[in-house]
Amino acid sequence: MPEVIFEINRDLSVPMAHQAVPGHNRWHPDIPPANTVRPGATYRIECKDWTDDQVRNSDDAEDIRTMNLDPCHVLSGPFAIEGLEPGDLLVVDIVGIGPFEEQPWGYTGIFAKENGGGFLTDYSPGASKAIWDLDGIWTTSRHVPGVRFIGNSHPGLFGCAPSPDLLAEWNRREQALIDLNPDRVTGDIPALQGDVQGTPQVPALALPPLPKDALLGTLSGSAFDEAAAVACRTIPPREHGGNVDIKDLGVGSRVYMPVFVPGGLFSIGDLHFAQGDGEITFCGAIEMPGFIDLHFDVIKGGMERYKTDMPFFKPGRVGPNYSEFLTFEGISVEDGRNYYMNATVAYRRACLNAINYLMPAMDWTFEQAYLFLGAAPIDGRIGGVVDIPNSAVSLSIPLSIFDRSLLPEGAGGGRELVAD
Amino acid sequence: MPEVIFEINRDLSVPMAHQAVPGHNRWHPDIPPANTVRPGATYRIECKDWTDDQVRNSDDAEDIRTMNLDPCHVLSGPFAIEGLEPGDLLVVDIVGIGPFEEQPWGYTGIFAKENGGGFLTDYSPGASKAIWDLDGIWTTSRHVPGVRFIGNSHPGLFGCAPSPDLLAEWNRREQALIDLNPDRVTGDIPALQGDVQGTPQVPALALPPLPKDALLGTLSGSAFDEAAAVACRTIPPREHGGNVDIKDLGVGSRVYMPVFVPGGLFSIGDLHFAQGDGEITFCGAIEMPGFIDLHFDVIKGGMERYKTDMPFFKPGRVGPNYSEFLTFEGISVEDGRNYYMNATVAYRRACLNAINYLMPAMDWTFEQAYLFLGAAPIDGRIGGVVDIPNSAVSLSIPLSIFDRSLLPEGAGGGRELVAD
Amino acid sequence: MPEVIFEINRDLSVPMAHQAVPGHNRWHPDIPPANTVRPGATYRIECKDWTDDQVRNSDDAEDIRTMNLDPCHVLSGPFAIEGLEPGDLLVVDIVGIGPFEEQPWGYTGIFAKENGGGFLTDYSPGASKAIWDLDGIWTTSRHVPGVRFIGNSHPGLFGCAPSPDLLAEWNRREQALIDLNPDRVTGDIPALQGDVQGTPQVPALALPPLPKDALLGTLSGSAFDEAAAVACRTIPPREHGGNVDIKDLGVGSRVYMPVFVPGGLFSIGDLHFAQGDGEITFCGAIEMPGFIDLHFDVIKGGMERYKTDMPFFKPGRVGPNYSEFLTFEGISVEDGRNYYMNATVAYRRACLNAINYLMPAMDWTFEQAYLFLGAAPIDGRIGGVVDIPNSAVSLSIPLSIFDRSLLPEGAGGGRELVAD
Amino acid sequence: MPEVIFEINRDLSVPMAHQAVPGHNRWHPDIPPANTVRPGATYRIECKDWTDDQVRNSDDAEDIRTMNLDPCHVLSGPFAIEGLEPGDLLVVDIVGIGPFEEQPWGYTGIFAKENGGGFLTDYSPGASKAIWDLDGIWTTSRHVPGVRFIGNSHPGLFGCAPSPDLLAEWNRREQALIDLNPDRVTGDIPALQGDVQGTPQVPALALPPLPKDALLGTLSGSAFDEAAAVACRTIPPREHGGNVDIKDLGVGSRVYMPVFVPGGLFSIGDLHFAQGDGEITFCGAIEMPGFIDLHFDVIKGGMERYKTDMPFFKPGRVGPNYSEFLTFEGISVEDGRNYYMNATVAYRRACLNAINYLMPAMDWTFEQAYLFLGAAPIDGRIGGVVDIPNSAVSLSIPLSIFDRSLLPEGAGGGRELVAD
């Protein structure tokens, strides 16, 4: 086992703030390093689930409905890498990842609309939840019967700390967005109120800094107050990576990350046992506490050398190999309205088309199919982004994870390759 | 060789209107069948390239710059399928596809901004072109040196005719979109003028019916005039499929398609030797004239039975198998502005990040990298669509199609799996 | 279409000897080139089926039972490659391959024991045959119902001419083998008569030169007689490649081949639509006449540089991608007898174990299952070759080519990933 | 973590005989169950390495040279499965596998010829060893520089106990083999002394029962003596599975196994971090102590229902996905002699051809290349087994596990798909 550089109390109810060395739930360059690492070595980092243990292994979704988003996501770190300087690339190999033995289960939640909702909140405004039992590489759920699949476990969220300037830029542009409609967060605004170039509205354009429930490692006193006032929330992906939620970044993947501050100050969390592209349920993938083993290395001056100010990746090669899929398509037309070149709307339609197909085929409710799409290894692929006015996006589901055949039957149907 | 049900004169300069049986370039239910087929059998359909032979095998892009889009796309068909009725699903297997021996090359074009542009028109407003030589399963281009890849050839555009009601609905909602800004098509409108919910503006919100250069098979006289006045353009994907441009629909794929009129009236065209997800150059993939062999079958009452009013697919299993990729990410932030949950902007940023990396690595111009992304087998994947305010989209490039290593070098670099 | 350098009359009953330029059916360095090619270019070569059209599209196996093996295999070539010299490596890319439109079917035959038999001749001593209809990338057979699969078409036999010395060496060592038991070819020798280190005996230890029915291109007169007396038969694989029957050498593959005579004198034939590892039926894969497109190139002095006197390969990447297999195992124990480290016996046992499973599962006869294993994309893999006294070999069958589930049912059975 | 049903002292020097519950190193139906399991549940079984800790993490091969084979393989078990009876099929899912944290390394050894040797012992008669460091999913070796690869860890040896009759049959037929040449084990017999149908001789035709160093679980006294006199050695694969050494049986695999005695009496051991097909070094793969998590289930009466008396498998889908290989071929000709249809000789030649290529390319000794082929994920595939007189077998090496390009260079060389 690699050296553990961030430890989580196995009484998982102990909050992140009370760990031996606390982590953090905001981005700010002043958060002191939780530990220091050497390039060229592998370390183990333990992580809490992103909500800091707000979700129970139960059959109701009350915990999801009343979730407090303010302390999310709790992250492990930051870690200073010896010799790392702004302009370098931090190279991180994902060497291992897994749940804690103490909690062999994860969860997928759909937030209620009043709590921010998910991707399909206008179609399913209530809170829902599925508990997934983890059995080695597989998972099943008593709440989503009829599927069993292999998790390509991965971290949903990681990145280096922003520089003060980059942090200020994030706050500037996100506030500019909020200012367009500051009331969105509180009102119950109908979908489709968005104008034609945009997506249907849902609550909250963006989340500003929030000192309430902020955790900034060991920072305290006035240093804490100053930082908490401007530290960015962890919800969106940004230039440093952040909440990228890319399901292909499983074991064997290599990540090249831009460095903005001395030492890099790398943090990680939001571990997923498995996820569908888009993590459409918002809360989210199959979320779990657990460990991740990372190997660190450095490319000096790599940002300039490789012309990058965003992370890039070499995905691993041990994710489950599937060869048969059923693929649904969506176009950017919703409720009789064309959304101009809007891949987000097109993906929502693809999700809805898949759900309509899955509900009778699997005898599922809308919510079960929705939870499934957030948790299972489904692929969302850009189809068209130039054929005015409609974007097209496809969604592919591996066929062998179901306990029955999902292919249409009858003339032209039957098993895959036998056309009769 | 299967029975040929639509023949193209191998003097490829003969326009679609002058073929033995002409095809069409608009969608309308009154276009008479070009031929009739039986379910359970395989047929060959020959196709012109989508522009009806407007592009030459030359080293300048004058033909792209002066392209007349009005006759595009020229399609082969429609074909009536015996016994097919509204509410059925038409099952189409893609059995074979290839270029004509007379034209062993294809093209990728980037439209000039004044001609509608492509996905990155604000970054490359001029016209560009690459000619791709087709050598069996491979292609190379003298205009994009250093890459050689295998084409998973596929049809970009296919679908059944809309019913009169569906056609009317298409016209209604697209006109509503045009009416939001009817001047867009003619003006030289700067990018980024779009408001925060939308994408940066580019010319043309949508294209209304256009009798000029319309071709409706054998329809003529007043019947032609009536139909041409309302027949829909072929540019966007719609409920029947249409210009879906899904690069995975190569040989071995099965398509399940909704049927809206008696006989189905299936048409096809826009053959691609290869394509990148999104076909970001607009004109487009590696476009080619050629043949496609299709097997037809029917699921009676399949639309209700499988709860669908959109095509769905089972992709084939013979596309090239790659196992190493370099993956770039984009988020919906452009020019200092957050675009709320906009996957289209995120994909554009991913494309630009890839281009920035490729230009020095391959010694390419911006346009060469742009043409490459439109033509080569690159994957565009939905990352995040719920992490307000930023969508994330990733773009993956197979590493083995290049004549050199694309991976970063140096500490932490080197060959894939050797971390040194 | 590439330039055709070897043409076959499309009246396929015209024998190889009467083609415009005849091919050959023996190996000898004096056979004059049928044509000359340039390195760096792609050419089309047309081929007859290996038996020179002795097999009919019929429902009985009389043609297989009475097959004349003496003119087999008929090959196209030889081709001289400009500048190629002994010690070079000839680099051949397989660019395309397919059946002739005139014969959209192929065949798999099992020879009767008196005619040499196949791998399981002691278990199925009669002649059998299956006709496979070719439908684009797929094939089905009225003689082997319930399967439909994709062919990774490939050449079974290719190689450069041996030098006179190498030819003499082949004759010497093969005669030495024949001399061990020269009566084997005529007698009806029971299986298992072989001693413990060897395989069960079947007729014929090796085939010596045979002037009868020999075809040596345009060679005639005394030159023909001299060459025919020593020219080697084409049945076995040898140092130049020859009848390698490697099913992975489909389109996209590259072959590096040793060169023994000036110009190389490359020949090819024995095209297969599809094949199982081992081609256990002997006659054999799905045999077909057709065309193959090859790109030629040269590595000067490559044999010494890469320390090779045998061909080596880089297989292509467009063969069908399967992800679910059922795998049978065999060990080198037969009829109560241990065969010391004998992978050949182990593979035969794996084949028999698979046949025992397939017969009831698919409602097939022994012969149908046997024909299936010779023709379908099954993998034969070396398991153990050191665990005295038993070799182990495995045989894997892709599950999705069947019209039903082949997995065991019941507790522990059911669909792949759902355990109970 | 699943319930542990067999525990290994983490002082790994404690021999198997002194574990809390000892395992065994011979096959006999009277060995008492070490534990009992329920169908439908998952359990953890801990295993010693197959030699019971005879190998050290050192740079010399003295431990390999002086290895005592008599106590090998030490196995964990046997386990009785509730309700299992002769004629049933035991269904085992491989849910997880890994090394102990206490020993993050494994070894590959080549036995000296006087100690039995390996597959290439006539070419490398001394003892050799490589230590492999295990770093998550990867391994590297200071003794075989320049490669890094992912292990598809798997058990080399597992099976149910034989019935008394089956055990007697094994002894009968193996003794018959030994009787053919009882002196082979002691003499230094030159290779190639075998006759033409067989393989070159190496020491030992088979290993008879050996009471010395026998371990039969808790059996003792006269019961031990009686059983030890006839209990079979564990070296060969047999009808129950046994030492199958199939490298594809990694996590996610399902095994269907015949049951010969009440309760089944399943045992397992010989864990491999990774292995090449054939495990040609004999000692062997990358051998390691560690844990394996198994899920048990039962198909009542499955042997008759599925017509099987041998294990069969459904391999998992998470092994590393490679798409580029270099493939070497071997034919059954050695030292100027044809070995009639001998796939074992053909595989040896393929191994030697690969080694000849690898030595200069990687700057390796013969032994380094030999150790590599035993340990790395190389595929051995049956080519031809009917083309008299020569078998052909191929050996494929994934190209991306090396720190340099292995493809030939020069004209026709260069990177994979770029021909010139």
Ligand SMILES: [Zn+2]
């Ligand atoms: Zn996340």
Ligand SMILES: [Zn+2]
């Ligand atoms: Zn998450």
Ligand SMILES: [Zn+2]
């Ligand atoms: Zn298109």
Ligand SMILES: [Zn+2]
């Ligand atoms: Zn197109």
Ligand SMILES: [Zn+2]
């Ligand atoms: Zn052959």
Ligand SMILES: [Zn+2]
């Ligand atoms: Zn053949």
Ligand SMILES: [Zn+2]
């Ligand atoms: Zn073993």
Ligand SMILES: [Zn+2]
């Ligand atoms: Zn072993």
